Amino acid sequence: MRIAIANDLSMAVEAMRRVLITVPSYELAWVATNGLEAVAKCAVDTPDLILMDLIMPEMNGVEATKQIMSQSPCAILMVTASVKGNTSKVFAAMGYGALDAVNTPILGLTGQSTGGVSLLAKIATIAKLIGKSDRKRPLNFEPTPSIPHNSSLPPLIAIGASAGGPQALVTLLSCFPPDLKAAVVIVQHMDAQFAPNLALWLNQQSPLGVKMAVPGDRLEVGKVLLAGTNDHLVLGADLALHYTAHPEDYVYRPSVDVLFGSLVKNWSRRGAAVLLTGMGQDGAKGLLSLRSAGWQTIAQDQATSTVYGMPKAAAEIGAAIQILPLKAIASACAIAVGHF
Numbered sequence: 559m560r561i562a563i564a565n566d567l568s569m570a571v572e573a574m575r576r577v578l579i580t581v582p583s584y585e586l587a588w589v590a591t592n593g594l595e596a597v598a599k600c601a602v603d604t605p606d607l608i609l610m611d612l613i614m615p616e617m618n619g620v621e622a623t624k625q626i627m628s629q630s631p632c633a634i635l636m637v638t639a640s641v642k643g644n645t646s647k648v649f650a651a652m653g654y655g656a657l658d659a660v661n662t663p664i665l666g667l668t669g670q671s672t673g674g675v676s677l678l679a680k681i682a683t684i685a686k687l688i689g690k691s692d693r694k695r696p697l698n699f700e701p702t703p704s705i706p707h708n709s710s711l712p713p714l715i716a717i718g719a720s721a722g723g724p725q726a727l728v729t730l731l732s733c734f735p736p737d738l739k740a741a742v743v744i745v746q747h748m749d750a751q752f753a754p755n756l757a758l759w760l761n762q763q764s765p766l767g768v769k770m771a772v773p774g775d776r777l778e779v780g781k782v783l784l785a786g787t788n789d790h791l792v793l794g795a796d797l798a799l800h801y802t803a804h805p806e807d808y809v810y811r812p813s814v815d816v817l818f819g820s821l822v823k824n825w826s827r828r829g830a831a832v833l834l835t836g837m838g839q840d841g842a843k844g845l846l847s848l849r850s851a852g853w854q855t856i857a858q859d860q861a862t863s864t865v866y867g868m869p870k871a872a873a874e875i876g877a878a879i880q881i882l883p884l885k886a887i888a889s890a891c892a893i894a895v896g897h898f
Contacts, residue, residue, distance in 0.1 A: 559690040560587040561681070564596035564622065565611040565637070565662075573665040574609055574637065577674035584681070591615075593622030597629070604630045606690055607681065610656065612638040612647050620650045627655035627722075627864060633688050633837070635680055637662050645755045653725030655864045657684055657837065658749055686809040687838050711797075712779045713740035713895035714829035716821055716848075718814030720747040720836025722864025724756060726884055727834070728763050731782065733888030736765035740829070740895040741777035743799070745785045745814045747836065753786040760784065775799045785812040792820035810840040814868070818844025828852040830894035832887055833878070836868035846877035854894035856880045856887055 561584055565571050571589055578584045587605040590596035594617040596608065608626070612619040623634050636651050636659035638644050648659045660680045663673035719726055723746045734742075748756060753770055760782070761768035770786030776798050777783065785791035789801040790812045801812075808816070818831060818841060831848045833841045835858055849855040857869035857878035862885075872878045882890055 559583055559607065559681075559685055560585050560605040562587040562590070562596070562599070562605040562608045564590040564593065564608055564614065564619065566591045566614045567611075569665050570611070570637075570639075570662050573663040573674075574677070576665070577663055577677050580674070581678065581681075593617030593619055593625075596622045597625045600626050600630045600632065604632050606688060607633045607635060607684055609637045609677075610634050610651070611662070612636055612644050612651070618647075620647055620654065623651045623656050624654040631655065631865070633657055633684050635660065635684060637677065641751065645752065646759075648752065649724050649756065649759060652748070653722060653728075653864070655721045655837075657687070657721050657747075659752075683809060711825065711827040712777060714777055714821070714825060714827065715740050715742045715832065715891045715895060716818060716829065717742065717744045717832045717834065718746075718818070718836070718841040718844075718868070719744070719834035720810075720814075720838065720840065720865070720868055722835035723747065724759070726858070726864070727760060729884050730832075730834070730888055731760060731764035731766060731768070733885060734764070734766055735892065737780070738766060738892060739779055740892075741779055742766065742782040743771070743777060743784075743791070743793075743817070744782065745791055745812050745817050747810060747812070747814075747840070750786065750788045753784065757784045757786065771799045773798075773800050785817070787812065790816040792816060793824045794820070795824050797824065810838065814841030815844040818848055822847045822851050828854075830854045830856065830891040832856045832858075832891065833869050833872045834858045834884075835863040835865050837865045838867050839871040841868050842871035842875055842877050845872045846875055849877055849879060854879060854890075856882055856890055856894075858887065859883050 610619045634656045768782040771783040857872040860866040
């Protein structure tokens with residue numbers, strides 16, 4: 559796996575280099591000292607993954623991520639001195655397609671790097687996602703008989719997103735009417751440490767109330783619940799939301815497929831399901847299961863997707879009844895759940 563580093567601090571670069579050489583299959587592709595140089599080098603030599611700093615001279619990591627993902631896309635992991643201190647910039651970078659963020663490892667007085675375990679864990683997850691590691695067996699969705707339609711339950715809109723998802727979610731939620739007659743549940747691929755701030759950020763920009771889902775929450779009209787842990791969000795037979803660690807070896811955490819599969823089994827009213835921008839294939843099989851159960855299924859189109867991976871996978875297997883530009887999805891969902 560070829561990995562590049564974009565960071566203007568030589569000690570940070572050396573700390574990451576020392577972490578990378580502990581894994582024989584990782585190769586350092588190149589080093590850039592600012593975002594502008596990273597964009598130029600990536601155009602000539604696109605690596606499998608870039609470890610991108612947020613704060614750099616000439617061009618910061620957010621703008622560099624935006625340009626790289628539009629010109630020569632590849633996996634990008636934000637690596638910064640303080641993830642919590644730069645949350646807004648992390649969200650902005652993820653909106654342009656960055657996959658995750660982690661604190662920069664520190665080179666100690668003895669020459670050893672601290673913080674390398676977290677960095678390697680993030681890289682290993684991304685390696686599985688982009689096919690540069692042994693893949694675990696994907697979720698196997700067997701045909702599930704649809705349960706009888708139950709009109710006493712509220713209409714439901716279920717949404718899955720990954721790379722590029724934060725900004726796509728802002729756009730989608732802001733297009734919903736404030737009196738939307740449906741409940742909304744969202745799985746966004748994102749480390750649990752970012753979930754509280756993401757929920758707050760979405761709540762500030764949405765006409766609907768957005769909060770993190772906690773065990774026992776129920777789906778209610780006008781409320782948006784967001785997956786908030788590294789475990790999978792599921793709807794139980796008791797019609798309440800819960801978190802589960804299973805499947806433990808699934809690369810996508812939390813998984814859209816796992817949520818969608820639980821809705822097929824337990825939510826006895828047909829709704830609308832949406833798969834937004836994202837890298838990989840999570841959500842495609844679950845969307846197909848929902849379509850088979852009578853749901854209105856929608857995938858974001860290529861032109862408006864930051865990363866056309868998940869919605870493309872759904873389109874290729876016939877999981878999506880509609881393939882729409884981002885700004886058209888809200889009205890399609892509202893129509894599907896009988897708002898108009």
